[in-house]
Amino acid sequence: MTKGRWTTARVVRPFGLSSGGGAALPSGARVVLAPCGRARGPDARFRLALPVADRSRSLRSPPGYCSAGFQPGIRLVTLVTRVVILAVLVLGEVQAVAQETGEAGAVGERAAVSEAALRLHRSALVVDGHNDLPWKIREKGRSSFAVLDISKPQPQLHTDLPRLVSGGVGAQFWSVWVPPDLEKKGGATRTALEQIDIVQRMIRQYPDVLEQAYSAADVVAIRARGKVASLIGIEGGHTLENSLGVLRVFYGLGARYLTLTHTDTTQWADSATDAPRHGGLTEFGEQVVQEMNRLGMLVDISHVSVETMHDVLRISRAPVIASHSSAFALAAHPRNIPDEVLLKIRDNDGVVMVNFFSGFIHPEGARVAMNMFDVLRKLRAENAAEAEITSAMEKWHKENPMPRGNVATVVDHIDHIAKVAGIDHVGLGSDFDGISITPEGLEDVSCFPHLTQEMLRRGYGEEQVRKVLGENVMRALRGAEAVAANPP
Secondary structure (H helix, E strand, O other): OOOOOOEEEEEOOOEEOOOOOOOEEOOOOEEEEOEOOOOOOOOOOOOOEOOOOOOOOEEOOOOOEOOOOOOOOOOOOOHHHHHHHHHHHHHOOEEEEEEEOOEEOOOOOOOOOOHHHHHHHHHOOEEEEEEOHHHHHHHHHOOOOOOOOOOOOOOOOOOOHHHHHHOOEEEEEEEEEOOOOHHHHOOHHHHHHHHHHHHHHHHHHOOOOEEEOOOHHHHHHHHHOOOEEEEEEEEOHHHHOOOHHHHHHHHHOOEEEEEOOOOOOOOOEOEOOOOOOOOOEOHHHHHHHHHHHHHOOEEEOOOEOHHHHHHHHHHOOOOEEEOOOOEOOOOOOOOOEOHHHHHHHHHHOOEEEEOOOHHHHOHHHHHHHHHHHHHHHHHHHOOOOHHHHHHHHHHHHHHOOOOOOEHHHHHHHHHHHHHHOOHHHEEEOOOEOOOOOOOEOOOOHHHOHHHHHHHHHOOOOHHHHHHHHHHHHHHHHHHHHHHHHOOO
């Protein structure tokens, strides 16, 4: 079988609905399995035929495919059919058939994701700390779901709903990001509100798959209903325009973390990738952290300088997260978290959620990416349009190639953080649709099961894997809620 082509899959045994109804997907039902990170082409819609004869021997998911599950149909004819597909995805086990669509051929014997790993993955609460799809919808879809319908495969993106569900994601923090230069130009708060509107319209547009969550309890309840719990994370304190009132409005709209800076130092916090101006947090920056504690909003220290990290961990009464950062000891980029801070995060009961960007996980990638944000800042200073910036950065990446790394490279960072801070203090923060280069085997949101496979291969116990996949960040969110409920 050639990688990058569609393959069919056969349901091993039928499964009923997870709740309500009485329909079941019959044995022999044929579904379509998408190759990880490959272009899907014009025929990339979900296809289902009931029943069909099994014309070839069955095998588990072939190498190069992101999951032993399948691409679920989101825009199907009836709601009952949608529920059946989602129920089978969560509860069922499928085996890939050694026959490509329109082309027969043998499949390799090695399973991409073992049955045990897939079962664990599907039963765990998988929480991704950071996904930048909302800006892609604005940029590529003109903020319209009629233009960019994410219920259908969108191979130009890392994320669409079929792949999100196929990857077993149970809760997603959708990033509300706006260009950091808007702090100087004006309009940062307005643009952030527009991005929150995109997230909320997305949730309303696809109610069979997404539901907004405002608390840890909401996440659990929404996942029990078979949907993806959708939370909002604000990426960059520049969106506040120096207003605690704006922070409170963001929280009221559902934002449950704020990343204190993005690539640029703000008027009250130093960034990791810009010249420091404050030696960490200013007095107003400390007020921001205190107000977030009062609200029950997680403080996110991804993107901030080491001095800012120390200030936050000194001030915050609630657990702190790094929503999409990796280990500095393994990839020496300032976007990553040094060991001295990992120890303080342990003491704070916080969580570092590992970023998948090759420039933050591979040591050579970190070296190549060292001045990437300076290039980006220069383009913004020249008032380049967003399309021009995207094109220029694509050109920069071609001229400055970096090794991609792979699933094992990402799990190396999980290993290191677990070793230094403890298994209770590491999670996942992919940064999908906000990064230009992904590791091999983690090309898109359908590929999360590969991490479970690799952790099991390294000897992680099931309880440890569940913590990394999502339980740790859920504990941190509950901790922030508890602090808000019990003011000093």
